[in-house]
Amino acid sequence: MSLNRGGMRQSDAVIMRSRGRGPWESETIYAWFLHEELLRTLFNGTSRGRLERLARRTWGLGRGDHLAYARELERWLARYAVQPLEFALATGQCHVGQLVWLQREFAWSDVAAERQARRTGAAEVRSSFRTSLSVGDGRSMLVHGTFNPSRLTSSTSNIELKGVRHQFMLGHVAAVGEDEVELRPLAIATRLLQPPDGRGAEWTPHPRWQRVDVSEVEQFANVKFEVMPEALDAMRTLAEAEVKQALAALIGEPTIPKDWGGEQHDLWTTRLRLEGRGHSAAFVLKGPAGGSMWRPMTIAMLGKNGDQLQRMASSPAEVLVLQHCHEIRPEVVSMLESLASDMRNPRRYMVIDGYHSYALMRAAGVIN
Structure with a gap:
């Protein structure tokens, strides 16, 4: 039997297209779990209207029509701001009821067995997940929660939510403590991230187009x-x-702004060349500050x-650049x-640590 990425038989997908539903796969979200009632509370009247019109065209829309909900979720995420959980925790803004997202490796319970138990009458059985999140100076938070396995979207969910797998999760904060957070999922999915230049979307995490290696910058081509x-x-x-003056000189950026508290970025340019064209880029720079x-x-x-x-990140830059005079911890890169x-504005980013900075300063003649 031939299956597509969402776990649907190809013949069924053809039937659904003939009824006007379109293919099973959504453009950026491959959903393995959807809490459709909670999702409807997010959607506005336009989205709910689309779902209702689809229901009229396809002889009723009930639980299990996951494509329609995944499509509306994509539209919603492309329009509304949702904080990453790690940022909400790091800034002290995380609170019960807050809608957050995260994308990590999760340890999943045996969802296939739990789903079967539900089917045979064990109504209280729930599936579970857990992961850890670094949110500060060595501080680790346990993230965990449960969900109803009867809301899984396809047989492929049994594989995608098994053992330790990397997934995207959208959920409400059910509880938050000193060292743990409980989430109530609205959606669990594999996510594709569409680059802003219109090329094909790639699987997350870490799509190849998103992180720019310092050596890919054309102005840095001769730097060792x-x-x-x-x-x-x-x-x-x-x-x-x-460092700011040297980077501006290497890039060919003539405008070097003065520092002032609360600025969006330390350096702005539209001249960062990647793949044959100039890109706008915002830089946050961190010097030694007298050694401190x-x-x-962190x-x-x-x-x-x-x-x-x-x-x-609130700037319109195509590339977000973080530079530091020393090493940069993984939780900073993750944030x-x-x-x-x-998903409202997926962009590229670049990390310039102390080793990269040293090479660039030598190339600029600042360091012999």
Whole structure:
């Protein structure tokens, strides 16, 4: 039997297209679990109207018509702001009832067995998930929750939600404590992220188009990016203003703004060249600040609870760039990726750590 990506028989997909539903796959969301009643509370009258019109055309729309709900969820996510859970936690804004999203490796219970138990009358059986999230200076949060396995969308859900698998989750915060968060899922899915230049969407996490390696920047083509043992020591005494001037010179950006509190970014350019054309880019730069910031970057070093990243993400830049004079911790990169993965405006991002910075400063003649 031939199955497509959503677990539907190809013959069934043809029948659904002939009835006007379109193919099973949605454009950016492959849903394995949908709580349709809760999703309807998110949707506005236009979305609910589309669902009702579809119901009239296709002899009734009830639970199980997952394509229609996945399509409306895509439209909703492309229009409305939803905070990543890690950002809500890091900024202290996480509260019960809040709608959040996260994309991580989850440990799943045996959803296939639990689904079968539901079918045989065990109405109280629920499936569960758990993962951990780094949200600050070494602080780890347990994220967990349960869901009704009878709301799984296809037989493929038994495979996709099994063992340890990476998935996208949209959910309400059911409880939040000092070191754990309970979520109530509205949707669990594999997500594709569409690049802004219109190329084909790619599976998340980490679609190839999204993270820009420093060596891909055309103005940096002649820079030798090697991990030099002296790199971080050399960056210890180099002021942020010197780094800004050097980066602007390498890129060919003539405007170097003065620093002031609350700015969206430290440097802005429309001249960052990638794949043969100029891109707009916003930079957040972190120098040693007399030595106090010469250490691995944490979220706490990016303004109050990381709000410098959020301010940069509120800019219209095509590429979000984070530079630091030392190493950059994984949770910082993860937060930057999450902000760049907002489905309203998915973008590229680039990370320039102390080793990259040293190579660039040598190329600019700032360091011998």
